[in-house]
Amino acid sequence: MNAVIAPTPDADDAYFWEGVARKKLLLQRCAACGQLRQPPSPMCSACNALEWETLEACGRARVYSWIASQHPTEADAAPRIVVLLDLEEGVRFVSNLVEIELEDVHFGLEVELVFVEYGEQTLPQFRPVAPGGPA
Amino acid sequence: MTRSIRDQAAVVGIGQTEFSKASGRSELQLAAEASLAAIRDAGLTPADIDGMGTFTLDTSDELLLMRALGIPEVNFWARAPFGGAGANTTIMQAVAAVASGAAKNVLIWRAFNERSGHRFGQPQDPGTTVGWNWYLPFGLDTPAKIYSLTFQRYMDAYGLTNEDFGRYTVVARQHAATNPAAWFYERPITLQDHQDSRWIVEPILRLLDCCQESDGGVALVITTPEHARDLPQPPVLIRGVVDSQLIHGHVMFNYYHDDLTRYDECYRAAERLWNLSGVGADEIDVVTIYENFSPIVFMQLEGYGFCKPGEARDFIRDGHIGLEGSLPVNPHGGLLGEAYIHGVNNILEGVRQIRGQAVNQIDGAEHALVAGGRGAMVLGRG
Numbered sequence: 157m158n159a160v161i162a163p164t165p166d167a168d169d170a171y172f173w174e175g176v177a178r179k180k181l182l183l184q185r186c187a188a189c190g191q192l193r194q195p196p197s198p199m200c201s202a203c204n205a206l207e208w209e210t211l212e213a214c215g216r217a218r219v220y221s222w223i224a225s226q227h228p229t230e231a232d233a234a235p236r237i238v239v240l241l242d243l244e245e246g247v248r249f250v251s252n253l254v255e256i257e258l259e260d261v262h263f264g265l266e267v268e269l270v271f272v273e274y275g276e277q278t279l280p281q282f283r284p285v286a287p288g289g290p291a
Numbered sequence: 292m293t294r295s296i297r298d299q300a301a302v303v304g305i306g307q308t309e310f311s312k313a314s315g316r317s318e319l320q321l322a323a324e325a326s327l328a329a330i331r332d333a334g335l336t337p338a339d340i341d342g343m344g345t346f347t348l349d350t351s352d353e354l355l356l357m358r359a360l361g362i363p364e365v366n367f368w369a370r371a372p373f374g375g376a377g378a379n380t381t382i383m384q385a386v387a388a389v390a391s392g393a394a395k396n397v398l399i400w401r402a403f404n405e406r407s408g409h410r411f412g413q414p415q416d417p418g419t420t421v422g423w424n425w426y427l428p429f430g431l432d433t434p435a436k437i438y439s440l441t442f443q444r445y446m447d448a449y450g451l452t453n454e455d456f457g458r459y460t461v462v463a464r465q466h467a468a469t470n471p472a473a474w475f476y477e478r479p480i481t482l483q484d485h486q487d488s489r490w491i492v493e494p495i496l497r498l499l500d501c502c503q504e505s506d507g508g509v510a511l512v513i514t515t516p517e518h519a520r521d522l523p524q525p526p527v528l529i530r531g532v533v534d535s536q537l538i539h540g541h542v543m544f545n546y547y548h549d550d551l552t553r554y555d556e557c558y559r560a561a562e563r564l565w566n567l568s569g570v571g572a573d574e575i576d577v578v579t580i581y582e583n584f585s586p587i588v589f590m591q592l593e594g595y596g597f598c599k600p601g602e603a604r605d606f607i608r609d610g611h612i613g614l615e616g617s618l619p620v621n622p623h624g625g626l627l628g629e630a631y632i633h634g635v636n637n638i639l640e641g642v643r644q645i646r647g648q649a650v651n652q653i654d655g656a657e658h659a660l661v662a663g664g665r666g667a668m669v670l671g672r673g
Contacts, residue, residue: 160428160429160430161417161427161428161432162417162428163424163427163428164417164424165424166421169424169425172424173424195422195425201538201539220444220551221440221441221443221444221551222440222443223436223439223440223443223492223495224492224493225430225431225432225436225492226490226491226492226493227414227430236429236430238429238430238431238436238440240440240546248546248547250425250426250429250431250440250544250546251429252429252430263444263447277428279428279429
């Protein structure tokens with residue numbers, strides 16, 4: 157199991173990591189105009205409202221891009237697949253793919269959310285949708 | 292009358308230290324040496340400088356550099372944002388200062404021990420920077436990985452392989468091989484050497500696709516065109532300079548525009564630059580391109596309109612960017628071949644080409660484009 161670097165939440169993203177601890181992927185949504193913003197921002201870029209709420213992501217996404225992330229000084233450690241996703245809600249999100257071999261990753265691959273615990277740290281991760289639909 | 296910064300400032304002095312992997316002295320000393328060289332090259336003395344600027348990640352304190360140089364009084368200061376993307380932003384700030392009268396002679400510097408000291412290519416320290424929570428826990432910890440998510444999309448869209456990127460590196464190293472100031476002086480490579488270098492992010496970047504880590508300093512002096520005519524060097528006019536950031540953009544994690552196969556900021560910067568300078572892409576004789584990684588050359592050649600989307604591969608393969616080509620790129624060797632002084636050394640090369648003083652001089656160069664992605668300038672003869 158890879159060791160991961162824990163996030164250091166601040167006032168603008170604490171909601172997200174509190175959600176992750178409860179195994180929910182929360183997206184920030186403007187309470188006035190409904191625009192989603194990921195990464196979050198303290199003010200809505202569309203209407204300048206300060207009020208916001210969270211939307212729990214459905215967990216479905218497609219692979220927009222990916223890389224095999226090899227640690228620069230730990231060449232023998234297994235690479236992690238870092239992925240740039242288009243979440244079904246319409247925002248981009250960086251995460252990792254699990255339960256898949258590197259050579260099976262492709263653009264547009266349908267994936268689903270799963271929470272994985274790396275020691276003390278829980279992370280939202282994604283795995284391929286099983287043939288026949290989500291588990 | 293519409294105000295414009297076209298032709299409102301000139302580069303009159305350039306200076307640099309040697310480029311190495313271990314300078315053996317402080318970053319402040321490198322800054323002082325490069326700055327003094329630039330001031331002397333301009334035919335000025337430190338007492339003539341009344342404005343100073345650099346950009347983020349430079350550890351040299353402005354007042355300590357001022358003191359080292361013996362500048363008695365400075366009244367204009369600028370420190371640009373954006374890391375390497377701010378290299379050309381410093382010029383925008385200097386132009387604004389001299390064009391407005393806020394300063395007469397502005398010193399711009401960049402100096403660091405980026406190999407023997409803090410290395411940008413190594414993983415980001417945890418918990419140091421706002422905004423990294425979205426990336427660092429997921430393993431996106433080095434610039435090579437961060438940019439590769441974008442490059443992967445570009446490669447797929449147009450069917451490029453890593454070997455295509457290697458063709459740029461071969462050219463950059465060929466140019467560096469005849470530049471005595473370059474770290475890779477007299478060390479050209481073949482495409483096979485490139486393909487034999489180790490993967491950094493497979494199958495996107497190999498070691499020889501990555502810019503160097505370098506120790507060194509560079510500096511420029513910028514003043515008004517009127518003052519430039521009284522100084523010893525051939526004046527190099529800043530015909531136009533632009534710096535285009537777009538909403539939802541990011542200088543490294545630029546993942547939030549719709550289509551990552553095109554460099555949106557670059558297209559916008561190009562449009563503004565040609566309009567501002569009155570110089571077209573077809574009038575550019577030589578180009579320097581900020582290339583932290585080789586694929587960004589391809590995306591900028593397309594963004595600045597030298598070829599259509601997806602055609603940079605053939606443009607480079609067909610030899611256009613060599614010294615004898617239709618559009619020589621990075622005749623000094625660029626950040627891969629000469630040194631990585633955070634892109635500011637690429638501005639100095641543009642100046643030398645217009646002066647006619649470059650070691651790999653492009654005959655008759657009248658217009659140079661210095662492209663740094665979203666920030667760029669056209670240099671021309673004064």
